[in-house]
Amino acid sequence: MEIVARPTVSCSQCSDATAAVLKKLGQPVMVNLYYNTVKMLLERISSVMIDHEAVKLLIGYVEDCLKGGNTIEEIGLHPATAGDRGLKLLVMLSVVFPSHFHQPDVLEHLMDLLKIDDEFVAPLVLSVFTFLGKYKCLYDSFPQIMDQLAPVCKDFAISGTPKQAKGAIHCIYKNMPSLHDTLFPGILESIKNNLTPESPHYRTAIVTLGHIAFNVPERYKVQIKNIVSRKIVKELLVKEVKDGESDIHSSDGWCSEDELPEDTRCKIEGLKSMARWLLGLKQDIASAQKTFRMLNAFILHKGDLLQSGKISKAEMSWLRLTAGCAMLKVCEQKGVGDQYTAEQFYNLSLLMCDEVKQVREIFAAKLHKGLSKGLPSKCLPLDFMGYYALAGKEPESRLRSTIRGYMTTDINKRRDYVKTLTMGATQTDKALNQLPHILPDYMLVFAIPILAHDPSLTKWDEVEELKVSKQCLWFIMEPLITKSDYFSYGFYKSLIERMKNHKDAVRPEDDSINYKIWALCDLAMGLLLTKTSNYDLKDFPSDTRIPIMYFAPQVDFSNTRVFLPPELQYQPNVKTTISMSLLNNDRNKKQRQKHKLEGYGPLGTDVQPSEASETKIQLPGLEEEESEEPPVKRTRERIKLDSDA
Secondary structure, X not given: OHHHHOOOOOHHHHHHHHHHHHHOOOOOOOOOXXXXXXXXXXXXXXXXXXXXXXXXXXXXXXXXXXXXXXXXXXXXXXXXXXXXXXXXXXXHHHHHOHHHHOOHHHHHHHHHHOOOOOOOHHHHHHHHHHHHHHHOOHHHHOHHHHXXXXXXXXXXXXXXXXXXXXXXHHHHHHHOHHHHHHHHHHHHHHHHHHOOOOOOOHHHHHHHHHHHHHHOOOOOHHHHHHHHHHHHHHHHHOOOOOOOOOOOXXXXXXXXXXXXXXXXXXXXHHHHHHHHHHHHHOOOHHHHXXXXXXXXXXXXXXXXXXXXXXXXXXXXXHHHHHHHHHHHHHHOOOOHHHOOOHHHHHHHHHHHHOOOHHHHHHHHHHHHHHHOOOOOOOOOOHHHHHHHHHHHHOOOHHHHHHHHHHHHHHHHXXXXXXXXXXXXXXXXXXXXXXXXXXXXXXXXXXXHHHHHOOOOOOOOOOHHHHHXXXXXXXXXXXXXXOOOOOOOHHHHHHHHHHHHOEEEOOOOOOHHHHHHHHHHHHHHHHHHHHHOOOOOOOOOOOOOOOOOOOEEEOOOOOOOOOOOOHHHOOOOOOOOOOOHHHHHHHHHHHHHXXXXXXXXXXXXXXXXXXXXXXOOOOOOOOXXXXXXXXXXXXXXXXXXXXXXX
16 A cells, blocks of 8 residues: 555556455455555555656657647648647646655656747646646756756746746746755846836846735845836826827727737736736735726726727726736735725726626636635625626626636535534534625625625616616525525525615715615526525525625614616416405405494304305314314315305
């Protein structure tokens, strides 16, 4: 078993050891449960396909494909994609089987791949080195090879493509800690000279700066902050656009990134670098607030920060999308990510219903990626689950279905985490305190203020607009309240009622926005009553909590008014079947009209007992014991009321 579990075991050794273990377990028959269990576990952990020799051969095949050798024809691969796919396979294997790469001949072969003159090769090879460094620092085991790699990485960081620069900085950070003080100062000094629009390596310098700031923020804190504020913000992001810089047709709302002007592509990388710099700082509140204001301005002005009208619609789409994605990225980091305001939160949500489909699609994918990261501290806060409500009015059915899949995945992932969290008996109190920040049921408490601040909802009593809002609410409520073992009617009822007793936190004195919130609460309550099939008031693992960032609490405020137009108010289903109250009301009416009529029987109905028997109605607990008519012969008929009434 030690041989099987050894990280560097070869395929032949692992196969022989596995066979020896199974041989000692007896005959492989169905009754030998121990044999079958151990065999299943061995199949999962045994490395019988990938080892050092296999990796070495694969690198040789990939190199031959990249150089246009005969391997492409022998295997039957497409010449245009064979090398790229082979490199991506190596990247994947370096994550799963890193120990088999930690051999001198393999690393030297990877070094040879860096010499191939194709710009897409180096980023993937550098990714392999980076993942190997995450497993075990390569400089500790192979210092000579790393000394050869260091100047190559430095050249990529200064004068390579943006992707090469990114890979080089990460490779240096993971694999060469003893060379940080030697390499990074020289790289920073070089990129300062390249941070001018006239430099051919301007965009590369911006990318390199961002990744250095992210990986080693404290070592060059003041120097990087000065470069960001002067070179990135003042000389790039807020620089006035000159006429004629954009060659894109003004009516096109989108284009590929390669078609964008170089100045716009540099601004996009500048926004990303600001976000990386802020993520590296982690706790710099003042810088975080300034950065959020800058990113929010890009979103609020549709990408045209200076509102000059000189940039194309496609450039504006890319800039506001990049600013929004940068905000999402920063919000994943506790500390700096908690510094956004409620108003900035609402403005960011506008990208979920942007006029350009590609913006909505990419932003939704980034939102899902941020929400699906490691719970509970390495992902976006639960607040951002409320953004999914805006997808309820997505006009593209395919995109709407995709976003629904994102939302369902995020809901299920949180439910599974809550189940795991609450199963631990030793951390019960801590787990319960975390639930309001994890439970997907709290989506509703964020979705309602988001919908209330949606510009498309202009008035709180506009029927057609409220119908769209109702559709958005049902988009997120459906997976929460239908076919869910976790659903608690009492929890949702209490949550909605408590929200309705609050005002808007951003504009508490503005009744127009307060009425929108309260009308949306009424819509949510109507959906809860009409769509729910289970009204059990069972216990819920968490008490209802209303976030004061979006709701302003009111002392001694009980809001019982209905804020919906009559056609949208909840109408309970009136059943036509006869009830006890119907019979009693009918009896009272007859007694008031004709006092001479006397009721018969325990119910006081105005029919003779013999006639009541003919109606074939059986009221449980009220049957006369003397009745000799068999109960099985009783059927329902229409009640014949006294015609004199």
